[in-house]
Each structure stands twice: as structure tokens, then as C-alpha cells.
Amino acid sequence: MPDLLSNLGLGFAVALSLQNVMLCFLGCLVGTLIGVLPGVGPIATIAMLLPITFGLDPVGALIMLAGIYYGAQYGGSTTAILVNIPGEATSVVTTLDGHQMARQGRAGIALGTAAIASFFAGTVATLLIAALGAPLTRLALIFGPAEYFALMVMGLAFAVVLAHGSVLKAVAMILVGVLFACIGTDLETGEERMTFGFTFLTDGVDFSVLAMGLFGVAEILRNLDNTETREIARARIGRLLPGLADLRQATPATLRGTAIGALLGILPGNGAVLGPFAAYTVEKRIARDPSRFGRGAIEGVAGPESANNAGAQTAFIPLLTLGIPPNAVMALMVGAMTIHGIVPGPGVMTKSPELFWGMIASMWVGNLMLLVINLPLVGVWVRLLKVPYRLMFPAILMFCSIGIYSINSLPTDVMLIAAFGVFGYVLIKFGFEPAPLLLGFVLGKLMEEYLRRALTLSRGDAMVFLERPVSAVLFLVAFTILALALLPSLRKSRDEVFTEA
Amino acid sequence: MRTALAISLLSVLAAFGAAADTYPQRPITMVVPFAAGGPTDVIARIVAEPMSRVLGQQVVIENVTGAGGTTGITRASQASPDGYTIMMGHMGTHGAAPALFKGLKYDPAKSFDPIGLAAGTPIVIVAKKGMAAPDLKSFVEAVKAGGASINQAHAGVGSVSHSTGVLFDSLIGAKPTLVVYRGTGPALNDLMAGQVDFMTDQIVNVAPQISGGTIKAYAIATPERSPSLPDVPTTKEAGLPxxxxxxxxxxxxxxxxxxxxxxxxxxxxxxAIKDPNARKRILDLGGTVPKDAEAGPDALQKLVESEVARWTPVLRSAVEANP
Amino acid sequence: MSDPSGGAGPGNAVSWVSQNVVAGLGLILLGVFGVWATGDLPRGTLGAMGPGMLPHWVAVCVAVCGFALAVTGFVRGGEGLQSFGLRGPVVVVLAILAFAVTIRPVSFGPVTTPGLGLIVAGPLAVILGGYASPEARFRELLILALLLTAGCMLLFGDLLNLPIPIFPTALIEAASGKIPSRVMLRLAVGALALIGLGLLLLQRRSSRRAGTDVARHSMTA
Structure with missing residues (x-):
């Protein structure tokens, strides 16, 4: 314990120097401003802003970069709430209730709740990293391919619960998502799958391209159809910040979300991506009235957002202690560190403690900055909704195009968002929800990899999933969730048809 | 009509262009065919900085990713040869690619004007901590004897760990089971956890884990030991020259x-490669800076030719053998 | 899935055929397509799964889901088809395509589009895209396009120094050696912003309401 305090003391001494506080602030601010552009997710934001940190000393550069990371992450949630465009996989869930809240004139409350829940989760996760970072690493090594496969299956079960309409349609969407994930060069054999000879498909479909099409462009097309709904959203702005009653409602969800997100974030196999989904599923399952979800439930924002931020934070654990980047954003951070001559890994903590603890302390400072920057900005963002839609959507189109182009410098990516936009529009018209598709896409890719790897290692013995205790438990959870989701809907489906008609 | 207009416009512009005689007049784009933050990108950014100083114009990095780096290289190879578009190629794009990509739109040895080698990152043979063999010789024996029961990790077809890994296998005549990962990170994780037995990868990716004692290193595939891993013998010393x-x-x-x-x-x-600061940064990463004999365009041309000749048979047979 | 125009004409919903039946048929088509598209890939065995194994079975499951959906829709009825807008999708797709082919040179076989850069592609996307809404007004969109493009050029080109093409390639070559690229970029941003603001002033004088809307937006862009 005294060790922890002295370490944190060292960390804060580094992080709270005037220069580093300024860098952290600047990073958060720029990260938020770029990340909030529709079409520019955290990965694109960090890739864009990476070069501006090159001129700084390593500690300052990493602190600024961490600031950019949090800013970009929060900026992504802001676009998810305001214009229904998730910047990355983890903010898909935020669109479900966050954007509904915005439509009901509660955008300010949604944004405020997201900021406060994120701050809380960030604080807890920072403490967790400082106190338990090293021992938690062992957990990461328990998870082999079989466990990850089970985890992904569980994630897909969550995706079914996520949908608020027909379960059958949700399952179909997940499968379509998995099918889309198969497009591109096969990792193991290098063979091209469903690319139809197009070079631009050899690397598969980028997540942001699919998300931008299914959410961004399809949403625009849908809004162009029904003029009434969006005018209502414009007319009412409502409170700018969450009130006490809102916070009271959001608090339990925030606590649960933080725990779930922090735990999943530790897994180096991209476990953090499941955090928001899991948190949302839990909230919906234990809610007294699950039908509120998908219609602007504040817990549906607080839970996933806190899980998202907690996971974003604890994802640093495998990076700092094992030297393994658990996701694309962390891979970028590794690149940034190596550019500054620091190779992340178990040695960093002992070799340069001021850097290690300075960065951990700056995580908390970054979260604080985020709150300081974003609470006042909420008013600005909310006012954006007042812009007439006939001007708003061309601007979104342009930002989406620029954002997508800047990720890979490929015009074909821009063309693909148009195609997926039309596809998403057709889906909406037939009563399908795009969120399960996107989830199936993200998890499907990982799932196939882990499945094949697990079976290669077990030499084709499928029992491996049930023989290993952790994976068996995860499968059990997945099937329980599925059964719970399916049974009532089978029973109720008759009534549902009547209520829907 | 429009083309006629464009042509006349272009010829006017060309006249202007001829008037401005000293190159470079505007920023130069260096296409990096991999994502920002990867080893190639890091090297590119390190050399781009001193190059910009010498040329008096900024060298801007453009990351064009896709298809094992061949998307970016294809695009850059089709740019006009005016010196305003250059690229950072690597072992994969200019050595292994012809064997792996059937419809490759460039020839590594013929479609380019080589400028010079920038840096190298040595390959290290690493294994899980629990691997019993004390040295490379007994490790090689163990891999040969184990056959398909040995698991070898690599980071995807076309990655450095894949090419160098199958080269290792064909050299020692072993046929381990290949376990594929998306990128080095997850592969290393499973190596640390003991799920897989060994892999070969760039020093920059594995050095921290080796010094941290979470994985074992058998040898480094360079003529001399690396200052970042002074205890790891070279393949020559360890008996696999x-x-x-x-x-x-x-x-x-x-x-x-x-x-x-x-x-x-x-x-x-x-x-740029003689710049002390750039040198230091490359060496800090465990990389090597080209020696005088390796630097320059002629040496690079020879390197490309020999690399294509080396990788093509090894990779072709590896890809065909693997179902 | 199915062709947007093939569903039903804009206007009233067709009630005799339920949404789920058509959606189910669409999924079946998609599944069959998937099975066909992965048909030539080796499926392998459990121990060594081939590239075709997972996509094949997923496609089959998609088709099965589609069948189930179509059957439930047929038996139980359900919501009718919704009307499809045609103007929105067509114009928006055109706007995005316009951006994609003008931002940098793109080759379609023998034809290569000229790379015109953000300064052309941006306004093109905004103005063209704006016409997806029947409420589009040209002058308003022009102002928006000019100001947004100026803002983006400043942000992405100057401040962030992204390698996104700003000017037509021909122009860059012509200006090479005469004007430093930074200066050219700032001059262009200034010019765009000035024209945009000038038009905005004119507009505001003629109609106050539309003017304030644009002003708010440009402020945040």
C-alpha cells in the first residue's frame, strides 16, 4: 500500500508539471474536436494526430497522446449520441439509447451522463491499474484461443439481447454481419474470399466503412424520408445537463458498467470491445421495464459508456505489463511509443518508473480534463442540433467522406460507404436493426480466428471448448442468455404481432 | 473536348514546370504501405526527418495500407517518376510479394528506381519459456523430432514472421503445425502463455519480452550480436549459419x-542514415543501419534481386503445402 | 438485399404482402448468394478448417433464418411494406461517388479521372448531396460548401498536415517552385472563406432567417 502511494506520488509529480498538464489538456481538446467530426473515429483521430507529438519529449508525448486517446474516445461517443454515427465498435451501443435521448430533446442529459459516467469509470480503472496492474496480468494468460472463442460466442448472445425488435431478425442480422466479416483475404491460407476479384476488397471491409454506411449514410437516407421526426428533435432542446434524478438513475448502471468494462479490458484479445455490449445486456436484463431500452433509457447510456471508458483504460494493462497491444488503438500507441524510443513491455515499469507512473497518473488527469472540456461544450454540441437538417446532412456527408478517405487514402472506401448506406436503408425499411449486424461483423472476425486457432491447437477436437473450465463456463452463460432471450419471445410473439401491427 | 482541354492545360503547365529547374520545389510524398505506428512506418518517419532537412522540402508520410503492403506500393509505382512520390518498401513488398500475390502489378526488380537501404531489423528465433532445449542445436533437433506436434506461431500469410518462419522450417527440414494470428501481438501473448511453442520475428517486437524473461531467445539471425540483446548468440555462433x-x-x-x-x-x-540522431533511434529499436557496402541504389538493386530469388521457392512450396 | 426501387412505389404501403415475407426472401437470396460465392473455397476439416468452412455455414444459416422469417410472415401476417424514397438514395450516392472520384485520380480500366483535390471534391459533395432534400436551395448550399471546405482545408491540410490532396494535381505541378504550398493553401482558404462570407452577407440582407441558420453552422464547422 505505501508502495502504491509513493508510486502514485511519483506519477502525479510528473503528470502535474505545468507543461504536462498543458499537453494533456491540449491533447484532450484536440482529440475531442477531431473525434467529434462524424466519420472520424478514435483510430483515425489518433493516426492523424500522432505526428504532432513527435517533437515532444517521450513523457510529454505519451501524456499528450493519452489525452488525445480519451478525447477521441469521448468525441466518438458524442457523435454517436448526436448524429447516430458510432466512431468505433464500442460506441455502437451508445447510439441505441443515446441517440434516442437526443431525439427526445435530452441530448444534453445524454452527453452529460456519458461524460460523468466516463469520468467515474476512468477514476476507478486508473486506481485499479495502479494497484493491481501486475497481478491482473496473470488473468490475461489464462485466456487461450478456446476461451476467447467462448467469449466471442457470449458476445454474440449479448447481441441478440441488444435488439429490441424480433429476435429472429436480430439473429439474421448477426449472421449477415459474420458473413460480411468473412470478405477479404483469409488469414491462414492467404486465399481470397468473396472478393469477386476486386483488389479493394482483399483486406476485407473496414469497420468504420461499414459503420459509416449502415449508421451514418443510412440514417441520413431515413431522415430524408420522414421529415416530421427530425423536426421534433430540433424543436426541443431541454435541459443541458443531467439533474439529480437523472444521476440517481444512472449511478447503479455506472457502477456495474465500470466493473464489467474494467474486467473485460484486461484481456489482451480485444476483450474491451465486449464491455459496452455486456453492460447494456446486463442493464436491460435487470431493468424492471426492459422495453424502455432502445427508447432513450439513461441506464442504456451510463452503463455502456462507463464500461467503454473503464475498458479503454484497463486495456493499457496488457500493453504496459506484457507489451501486447490488445486492440488497434493500442497498437497505434505502441507505434507512438516506439517512435519515441520506448518499447512497451514488462521492462518499462522498472526501467523508467517516472514514465510508467506518470502515464498512469496522467490517465486520471486526462479524464478530469475531459470532464472540464466537455461539460461546457455540451451546450455547443446540443446547439448543433438546431442547424436545419437540409444543411446538416450535406455537412455530415462531406465529413464522412473526408474521414473515411483519410484512414487509408483509398477512394474505394468512400464508394463503399455509399453502397453500405443504401444497404442499411433497405434494412431499416424492412424492420432490421443495424446494430446486431455491426456486432456480428466485429465479433465474427475475431470468432473465426479464435475458433480455427483453438481447433488447430487441439488437432480438431471440438471437446476442447467444454474441457477447459473457463471456456465451459462462458458457453454456459452464453446459452443461458440466449435461452432467456428466446423463451419469452417465443411465448409472447403472438401478442407482439398484434401490438406492433 | 474535356481531354483536349486537359491536354492543352497540361502542356502549358509542363512549360511552366520546365522553367522551374531545381528539384525539389514542393513537398515530397513518401508512401508507407503499412499503418501508422508499425515498424516500417516508424523507420520511415525516422529517416524522413533528416531527408527533409537535406532536401529543403518536407517529406510527408502517406500511409496507404492493404494487401500486405502491395496496395500502397502498386499505387506509388504508378505515380509519375518526378521525385515527388517515393516509397518505403520492405522485405515483404519487394521480396516475398511475387511469390504470394498472383496478380501483382509490379516487378520488385524492374518497376522501380532503387534509392537505398534505410534500415534492417534482425530476426530472432524465440520460444516459450518452458521449452526444454538449452541451445539452438538441441532446439532444432526437438522441432525436427516433434513433427506436427510442435506449434509454430506466425502473424498471417505474408507477414515477416511467416516468411522467415517457413524459411527456418525448410532450412532445418521440419514440418511443425502452423498457428496463425492477426499480428504479432496476439501471437506473442500465446507464446508467453505457452499455447504455442515457437516463432521467428523482428527484434523490435520481441526484445522487451526476452529481456523480461517471459519468452526464450535461441539465436539472432545476423552476423553480429545485437546491442539490445547482447546475451543472445548469432545463428552462426549457435550452429545454424x-x-x-x-x-x-x-x-x-x-x-x-x-x-x-x-x-x-x-x-x-x-x-539521413548517417545522421547521428536517426542512427541512434534506429539502433535503440534494435534495428541495424546499413554499412557502406549495403548502402546506395546498386546494393539495393542486388538485394531485391537476391531476395526475390530466395523467397519465391520457399514461400511457393509453403503456401502450396498448407491446405 | 432487394432493390430499393423494386419494393413498392413511394406513397402508400402495400398491405397484402407482409414486410417479413419480402425480408425473408431477401435473406434467402443473400444466403444463396453467399453459398455460391464461397463455393470454390476449400472447406477443410475441423482440425484444419479451410477458408470456406465458416462463410459457407453462416450463409446457409442466413438462408435458414430468411426461410423462417418468410414463413412466420406468411402465417402471421405483420406490417406491410414501407414506402421507399428514391430521390434521397440516388442523390446521396451520387454525391459520395462524386467525392470519391474527384479527390484523387481513380482509374477505371482505361479511363482515369483527374485528381481535383478537396477544393473541388468537398463542395461537390456538399452541393450535390444537398439536393437529396427537396428543401435544397442553391445559394445556401454554396455558402455552406465554401465555408466548410475552407474550414476542412485549414484543419486537415494546414493544422494537421494530413496527406489528403487539397488542390488539383495539375495546379500543384504548375505552382511548383513559384508559391510555397502552405502559402497557396492559406490563400485559397482565405479566398473561399471571403467568398462564402460575402455571399452570406448578401443572403442575410435578403432573408434574415436563412442567414442565421448558416451562420450558426459555419461557426461550429
Missing amino acids: DYQVSAWNAVFAPKGLPADVRAKLVAALDT
């Missing part, structure tokens, strides 16, 4: 560069 391999990065330009432009680029790169 034929396994000499390094993931190299080199600057290329599209074919047909004017001689003076080419000379300027070669000189700029030469200054």
Missing part, C-alpha cells in the same frame, strides 16, 4: 527518375 535473415526497409522511386533527381534523393537518404 545459413539462417541469415533480416526484415529490411528501403526507399524506392517509380522507374524513370531523371538522373539529377535520383542523385539528390540518394544523397539525402545517405545523409
